[in-house]
Amino acid sequence: MLEIKNLVKSYGRYLAVNNLSLEIPEGEIYGFVGPNGAGKTTTMKIICGLLAATSGEVRLDGVDVTRNSNKIKESIGYMPDFFGVYDDLKVTEYLEFYASIYKIKDKEKKKITNDLLELVDLTQKRDAYVDSLSRGMKQRLCLARALIHNPKLLVLDEPASGLDPRARIEMKEILRNLREMGKTILISSHILSELAELCTHIGIIDSGRMVVSGSVSEIMQKVYSHRVLRIKVSARVDEAELILKENPLISKLSRMEDALQAGFEGSEEDMSRLLAALVGKGIPVVTFSQLDGNLEDVFMRVTKGEEKQ
Ligand SMILES: Nc1ncnc2c1ncn2[C@@H]1O[C@H](COP(=O)(O)OP(=O)(O)O)[C@@H](O)[C@H]1O
Ligand SMILES: [Mg+2]
Numbered sequence: 542m543l544e545i546k547n548l549v550k551s552y553g554r555y556l557a558v559n560n561l562s563l564e565i566p567e568g569e570i571y572g573f574v575g576p577n578g579a580g581k582t583t584t585m586k587i588i589c590g591l592l593a594a595t596s597g598e599v600r601l602d603g604v605d606v607t608r609n610s611n612k613i614k615e616s617i618g619y620m621p622d623f624f625g626v627y628d629d630l631k632v633t634e635y636l637e638f639y640a641s642i643y644k645i646k647d648k649e650k651k652k653i654t655n656d657l658l659e660l661v662d663l664t665q666k667r668d669a670y671v672d673s674l675s676r677g678m679k680q681r682l683c684l685a686r687a688l689i690h691n692p693k694l695l696v697l698d699e700p701a702s703g704l705d706p707r708a709r710i711e712m713k714e715i716l717r718n719l720r721e722m723g724k725t726i727l728i729s730s731h732i733l734s735e736l737a738e739l740c741t742h743i744g745i746i747d748s749g750r751m752v753v754s755g756s757v758s759e760i761m762q763k764v765y766s767h768r769v770l771r772i773k774v775s776a777r778v779d780e781a782e783l784i785l786k787e788n789p790l791i792s793k794l795s796r797m798e799d800a801l802q803a804g805f806e807g808s809e810e811d812m813s814r815l816l817a818a819l820v821g822k823g824i825p826v827v828t829f830s831q832l833d834g835n836l837e838d839v840f841m842r843v844t845k846g847e848e849k850q
Pocket of ligand 1: 576578
């Protein structure tokens with residue numbers, strides 16, 4: 542649905558986006574992760590036609606975004622990373638105001654506003670002043686605004702930043718609903734774990750470059766050549782320990798009662814060979830497992846988190 546090829550954006554001599562490519566199939570939630578200054582906002586603004594690229598291609602359903610930015614805006618809902626000041630607007634007035642920008646008819650305006658307030662769980666706040674809302678509520682209102690013209694692609698720039706844990710969970714729930722409604726979603730964050738359970742795909746960007754991308758499990762596999770194994774035996778733990786010690790792929794072996802834990806620099810095939818070696822020598826292996834990798838570790842390993850000074 543969305544296809545970005547060799548995207549470059551320079552601010553003067555500074556390269557904010559450096560030959561970035563990514564693809565988002567229809568109906569997916571793509572997590573765009575990177576430290577502050579990585580180029581996430583710049584990329585998102587280019588996708589939405591708010592900023593001109595220096596070079597490269599952005600296509601939405603095959604249509605070039607840069608050349609058809611008005612048409613594209615009908616298909617994209619953008620939620621920026623800041624929320625403006627709306628001193629004397631009430632929640633419904635705010636949404637109806639944006640509805641009129643999209644030239645939605647009066648009759649429809651009311652219905653759309655009501656439906657969207659229901660969706661983002663703000664019906665009870667419909668007559669409250671926007672500025673009186675909590676941060677979480679403001680973010681949800683902002684999301685409702687991005688949805689007002691029923692776009693098929695949502696581009697959400699750090700929608701969970703600054704939210705407390707409860708508000709984050711509520712936001713996640715709404716995004717899941719949106720996906721079920723058939724929306725395609727691009728969402729950014731500088732915290733990988735925030736996106737890991739929500740997204741179907743993840744792309745990690747650092748200093749304007751895509752460092753790694755793919756499904757969550759693919760990313761884990763690509764970056765996680767170093768695994769941690771935990772092996773539990775019902776007897777002969779000393780012999781098991783010896784076998785592990787002799788294996789060149791094993792490092793940092795430690796023993797806890799009847800379980801052994803070790804670092805392992807090998808593929809899944811290497812893992813199965815190790816298990817076969819243990820069982821082949823008659824070691825009664827009870828469990829042989831790989832400890833869950835911490836996605837945050839992966840993130841730290843692949844990004845340097847450099848910011849322009
Ligand atoms: N208008 C601008 N002029 C010059 N540099 C900019 C401008 N906007 C962003 N940058 C720089 O481009 C880099 C990427 O910024 P941005 O896309 O906002 O990153 P992110 O959203 O990942 O934090 C940063 O180093 C930032 O300082
Ligand atoms: Mg940003």
